Amino acid sequence: MSILLNEESRIVIQGITGGEGSFHAREAVEFGSKVVAGVTPGKGGTDVDGIPVYNRVIDAVVNEGANASGIYVPAAFAPDAILESIEAGIKLIVCMTEGIPALEMVRVKKALKGTGSYLIGPNCPGITTPGVGKIGFMPNFIHKEGNVGVISRSGTLTYEVINMLTNLGIGQTTSVGIGGDPIVGSTFVDMLELFEADPATDLVAIIGEIGGNAEEEAARFVEEKMTKPLVGFIAGQTAPPGKRMGHAGAIISGGKGTAAEKMKAWGDAGIKVVENPAEIGKAAVSILNS
Amino acid sequence: MKIHEYQAKKIFKDYGIPIPEGDVATTPEEVRNIAERIGKRVVVKAQIHAGGRGKGGGVKTADSPEEAEKVAGEIIGMNLVTHQTGPEGKKVKTVLVEEALDIEKELYLGIAIDRAADQEQPVIMASEAGGMEIEEVASKTPEKIIKVGANPVGSFSGFQGRKIAYGLGMNKPVVGKASKIIESLYRLFVEKDASLVEINPLLLTKDGELLALDAKINFDDDGLYRHPEIKELRDVDEEEPLELKASNAGVNYIKLDGNVGCMVNGAGLAMATMDLIKLAGGEPANFLDVGGGASAESIEKAFRILTSDKNVKAILVNIFGGILRCDRVASGVIEAATNMNLTLPMVVRLQGTNVEEGRKLLQESSLKFEVAEGLFEAAEKVVALV
Numbered sequence: 001m002s003i004l005l006n007e008e009s010r011i012v013i014q015g016i017t018g019g020e021g022s023f024h025a026r027e028a029v030e031f032g033s034k035v036v037a038g039v040t041p042g043k044g045g046t047d048v049d050g051i052p053v054y055n056r057v058i059d060a061v062v063n064e065g066a067n068a069s070g071i072y073v074p075a076a077f078a079p080d081a082i083l084e085s086i087e088a089g090i091k092l093i094v095c096m097t098e099g100i101p102a103l104e105m106v107r108v109k110k111a112l113k114g115t116g117s118y119l120i121g122p123n124c125p126g127i128t129t130p131g132v133g134k135i136g137f138m139p140n141f142i143h144k145e146g147n148v149g150v151i152s153r154s155g156t157l158t159y160e161v162i163n164m165l166t167n168l169g170i171g172q173t174t175s176v177g178i179g180g181d182p183i184v185g186s187t188f189v190d191m192l193e194l195f196e197a198d199p200a201t202d203l204v205a206i207i208g209e210i211g212g213n214a215e216e217e218a219a220r221f222v223e224e225k226m227t228k229p230l231v232g233f234i235a236g237q238t239a240p241p242g243k244r245m246g247h248a249g250a251i252i253s254g255g256k257g258t259a260a261e262k263m264k265a266w267g268d269a270g271i272k273v274v275e276n277p278a279e280i281g282k283a284a285v286s287i288l289n290s
Numbered sequence: 291m292k293i294h295e296y297q298a299k300k301i302f303k304d305y306g307i308p309i310p311e312g313d314v315a316t317t318p319e320e321v322r323n324i325a326e327r328i329g330k331r332v333v334v335k336a337q338i339h340a341g342g343r344g345k346g347g348g349v350k351t352a353d354s355p356e357e358a359e360k361v362a363g364e365i366i367g368m369n370l371v372t373h374q375t376g377p378e379g380k381k382v383k384t385v386l387v388e389e390a391l392d393i394e395k396e397l398y399l400g401i402a403i404d405r406a407a408d409q410e411q412p413v414i415m416a417s418e419a420g421g422m423e424i425e426e427v428a429s430k431t432p433e434k435i436i437k438v439g440a441n442p443v444g445s446f447s448g449f450q451g452r453k454i455a456y457g458l459g460m461n462k463p464v465v466g467k468a469s470k471i472i473e474s475l476y477r478l479f480v481e482k483d484a485s486l487v488e489i490n491p492l493l494l495t496k497d498g499e500l501l502a503l504d505a506k507i508n509f510d511d512d513g514l515y516r517h518p519e520i521k522e523l524r525d526v527d528e529e530e531p532l533e534l535k536a537s538n539a540g541v542n543y544i545k546l547d548g549n550v551g552c553m554v555n556g557a558g559l560a561m562a563t564m565d566l567i568k569l570a571g572g573e574p575a576n577f578l579d580v581g582g583g584a585s586a587e588s589i590e591k592a593f594r595i596l597t598s599d600k601n602v603k604a605i606l607v608n609i610f611g612g613i614l615r616c617d618r619v620a621s622g623v624i625e626a627a628t629n630m631n632l633t634l635p636m637v638v639r640l641q642g643t644n645v646e647e648g649r650k651l652l653q654e655s656s657l658k659f660e661v662a663e664g665l666f667e668a669a670e671k672v673v674a675l676v
């Protein structure tokens with residue numbers, strides 16, 4: 001079992017004829033993902049490695065049964081691409097694009113509301129269900145099938161954590177990078193809800209960052225609704241206030257959003273918080289073996 | 291991106307938000323001329339990218355053009371320290387000279403995006419307790435701040451302005467003016483991809499007029515691509531020189547106070563690496579994210595930036611190779627270090643695709659790299675070198 005991405009997922013890649021889109025479509029196929037179509041307006045009727053390309057997402061839905069999408073289009077066109085997926089009834093939309101204006105994401109989220117579709121990202125490494133497939137940037141070799149769910153706001157730090165777990169013999173049900181922007185399609189809480197309901201997931205590893213209040217909202221959810229154990233790490237314990245640490249979301253403002261506050265909120269909610277990111281794997285092992 | 295008060299006031303004017311009469315100057319003589327033209331008591335205001343100028347001595351009134359020239363002499367060239375500049379302060383090059391208005395009441399009006407899950411939209415904030423103490427008000431008596439969420443998909447509705455204006459205790463003629471200002475400010479926020487707009491104080495005069503005495507606009511960097519007119523307002527003198535150099539090189543760099551330089555791919559991993567250095571007993575000298583496609587050139591640029599900080603005594607390179615292969619990173623590091631004649635002690639930790647090949651290249655090179663495997667091991671090794 002897994003969350004969001006499973007055996008039924010039929011993936012359409014929006015922006016498949018671009019450099020990033022075609023590269024990652026191939027990587028995904030190599031990983032075993034069912035990539036059934038691509039979309040690039042104006043390139044309909046062509047193909048990429050035998051994957052049919054359409055002009056519109058709706059054509060990929062009607063002709064190939066696409067029900068999940070991966071978006072690799074430039075920031076100026078990405079909000080439109082997400083809206084097109086929502087309108088076509090795609091249930092899992094994963095947007096890797098970096099640099100989408102926050103106000104565009106406000107509009108996208110209003111459109112998403114009530115549709116039942118999940119948007120992962122933007123500005124995220126994507127989602128991987130080992131043994132099933134992936135949408136996004138995560139390197140293929142780090143994953144292993146198993147019983148731990150991974151949720152993170154970071155990119156390469158997520159790969160480190162997954163790799164660390166795999167090297168310790170701990171596999172994953174699904175790993176999700178929700179993205180580092182101030183407004184993202186799916187929050188920690190959305191993903192925790194799904195992992196809590198997934199019978200195959202026994203533990204969740206959650207990686208937060210300074211800035212915003214997503215971690216605090218996750219803490220409230222964990223305290224009230226989660227029965228499964230969690231291990232957590234917050235990046236940015238040494239970050240100074242008022243500076244944007246790469247991700248638009250990672251900025252401490254007005255004394256709020258510090259790592260110390262977030263670590264405390266998680267600890268109080270019962271999450272096993274590690275100070276040292278190199279110890280996430282060990283912490284997971286000790287909980288799983290107890 | 292941040293801009294100066296005088297630039298923000300020009301944008302306010304375009305949107306019909308009333309501002310005091312005034313002009314900018316860079317010399318005391320110009321200030322005197324402007325004060326003469328205004329022909330009454332003036333305020334001379336330091337233009338830096340930080341608030342709290344009033345309390346820091348960067349805003350001064352003058353009764354005559356002579357006095358204006360004198361206070362301008364004090365402000366121009368001063369190193370202004372406010373609670374927002376940090377202890378190092380900021381050098382003042384430009385001042386805004388404007389008519390001094392009689393203050394009946396100072397209000398606060400601001401718009402920002404509220405990231406809370408139940409909002410995720412712009413929120414308009416207003417308070418009767420505006421002026422220089424607003425941060426106190428926000429933290430001690432948050433109930434004194436009125437908040438109204440605004441959905442940019444729909445258009446602004448009159449009740450939103452009225453909700454705030456009546457909430458601020460205004461009466462009929464002023465309510466209409468306030469609503470108009472609120473609507474204009476909201477339109478500006480949405481149309482210009484702002485991340486924060488603030489009028490603090492919004493002055494209410496004795497005759498019931500409203501004027502923006504201060505103006506602050508921060509822009510969403512991700513929105514700048516569609517606002518070339520805003521991009522032009524950037525003042526690079528306000529930016530940390532090394533950070534500016536880094537952003538021009540496409541590298542994400544922030545200078546810190548420690549002596550362990552680090553170079554990492556990915557913002558989250560870069561922050562985690564700083565945390566590890568601290569846990570190992572050291573102090574990180576910087577945050578540096580080389581980005582996803584680190585090439586030999588970008589690695590060299592990153593090295594040049596982080597070593598121009600003379601506090602750096604040792605370097606930790608921490609790269610997780612996914613699509614970017616570790617052997618390519620290793621050759622990039624070797625090439626850059628050789629080109630630059632880099633003599634600082636260095637620990638390199640590679641993980642991921644082709645890691646064995648990468649480590650072998652480093653070990654066989656004539657340069658003295660320490661190679662680490664574990665995350666914490668790498669931090670401990672580099673801290674031992676300083």
Ligand SMILES: Nc1ncnc2c1ncn2[C@@H]1O[C@H](COP(=O)(O)OP(=O)(O)O)[C@@H](O)[C@H]1O
Pocket residue numbers: 310333335340341342343344345349388389390391392393396421422490491503504505
């Ligand atoms: N044109 C003006 N006329 C009268 N008083 C002013 C004027 N501009 C500013 N002030 C006063 O100076 C204070 C500080 O100025 P402001 O522009 O808000 O700078 P900062 O917020 O950086 O301290 C204001 O709260 C206001 O009381």
Ligand SMILES: [Mg+2]
Pocket residue numbers: 341342421422490491504
């Ligand atoms: Mg002010």
